[in-house]
Amino acid sequence: MQSIRNVAIIAHVDHGKTTLVDKIIHASQIFREGTETGDLILDNQDLEKERGITITSKNVSVRYKGIKINIIDTPGHSDFGGEVERVLKMADGVLLLVDAFEGPMPQTRFVLSKALSLGLKPIVVINKVDKENCRPDEVHEQVFDLMFNLDATEDQLDFQTLYGSSKHGWMSTDWKQQTDSITPLLDAIVEFIPPAPVSEGDPQMQITSLDYSNYVGRIAIGRVKRGEIKEGANLALSKKDGSLKRIKIREVQTFEGLGKTKVESVGSGDICALVGIEDFDLGDTVTTMENPDIIPRIAIDEPTMSMLFTINNSPFFGKEGKFVTSRHLRDRLFRETEKNLALRIEETSSEDKFNVFGRGILHLSVLIETMRREGYELQVGQPQVLIKEIDGVKSEPIEHLVVDVPQETSGKVIELVTQRKGELKIMEPKGDLQHLEFDIPARGIIGLRNNVLTSTAGEAIMTHRFSHYAPFKGEIPGRINGSLIAMESGPATAYSIDKLQDRGVFFVDPGDDLYEGQVIGEHSRENDLVVNVQKGKKLTNMRASGSDNNVKIAPAKKFSLEEALEYIQKDEYLEVTPKSIRMRKILLTENERKRAGNAALSS
Structure with a gap:
């Protein structure tokens, strides 16, 4: 009998997966007494800790009753779905972790369906039963229904369930009976997860x-x-x-x-x-060289998007970062390709510009966010989809988009996707959800996730994979409104922002330091507009009664990194430094932009 168990942990973002692993590690006394370890031992990247998401899978192992248990932590986010499938190939069973109040969540479905189709045996852990209003028995029913809807086998449906609180470090087979340790879970892993098969022969x-x-x-x-x-x-x-x-x-x-x-x-x-x-x-x-026996390959998704990375050459260059030269940027990008396999880098004719190819906006934004944390300053251009010429026809990547969404909001999703040249291929009920499959140009996916999640109240699960190249589908409507651009450098004043509020929505607050050519808002019309937000109020020594009311300014619209990447236009850059994210025009002065516009017209 082989004394190894390989088990992967599946859970929705923020259901306590990494906390549970912490407790298992503590229970098996890996650390010497008194060692200070902190929480969330596994999420060792700052980004993972903050967003509460696991980006790269990790392995740890514990020994219990003479048996080695390899625990594989899986990413819960569907953008890292390629990572999940590969990782599950290493496991013989899965721990499905579910919140006792929220129940099984949309993204859990994606990973669980992969695990069940690989024939892995599940153990269900209903976590956080110490929360108020929790409903462990109902959640248990929901998990059973979910597995049934995902075509689990009878053996998989006959799963062992444990209840407990990772945070307080206890597990039990009955949620009304609190124990004082997590060992019932380790016992269940040893008993119900099949031992790793032993196979003799060539390595x-x-x-x-x-x-x-x-x-x-x-x-x-x-x-x-x-x-x-x-x-x-x-x-x-x-x-x-x-x-x-x-x-x-x-x-x-x-x-x-x-x-x-x-x-x-x-x-x-x-x-x-x-x-x-x-x-x-x-x-x-x-x-072996003598008699090679090759295991079928796992598909790795091709890059479908590129972004121009360049050094920061804005007027605020070097104020906030410590790595600012093209050599720093180049070394860091090439170092990333060593461990980030879906990433490719291409040098351009210019020393300080690099084309970076990745799987999508989230994939590239995690790289940019990691770099700014490390002290890099850089600028990135608008995400571009990779267009190829195949047999003389201009072709673009088509993604196979799968959306599982509640019945009542499926019409809204179909409308959003078809506006972006998506074609509905399959529409069928999948248990309690509507299962939609589309072929959509990769360009159409930029900015789509936010719209879909907004219109379905966060209920939609979106996953997409590169499918094939097809003839170019024509223009896709993007952002309609133009930009508000700063006319000169200096801090913005409340007085001028107030006077310009009818021109659009501002992204900056009074007192923010700006430079000429920075994008500071969205114009209410289609064209770009250059505005002066530095102008102060002319002061006189006469005080007009009633006109000095407090200025009421609408709060500035703030963007996350992903939102900003999806927002910028072709002639704009996103300037990313350790402390700030700013949008700017590539050509900063109005004269340069006019000259470039006239040159484009005459050519």
């Missing part, structure tokens, strides 16, 4: 994840499917094009606790990290 492993270290470079992670992989072994790597490449395993590591431990060999069923393999891709198979 075989598929690379499903990767890590990066500044000392040894890229590290391949995967689950050994067959045989034993030893340190110093001469093996082969099967590449995407079908070729075989000789490799030597420099080091084998297994996951122990939060870190990795160097071992001499690792047997089938365990998850391990291999050091010393050069130039590998996700989905490659580690096998």
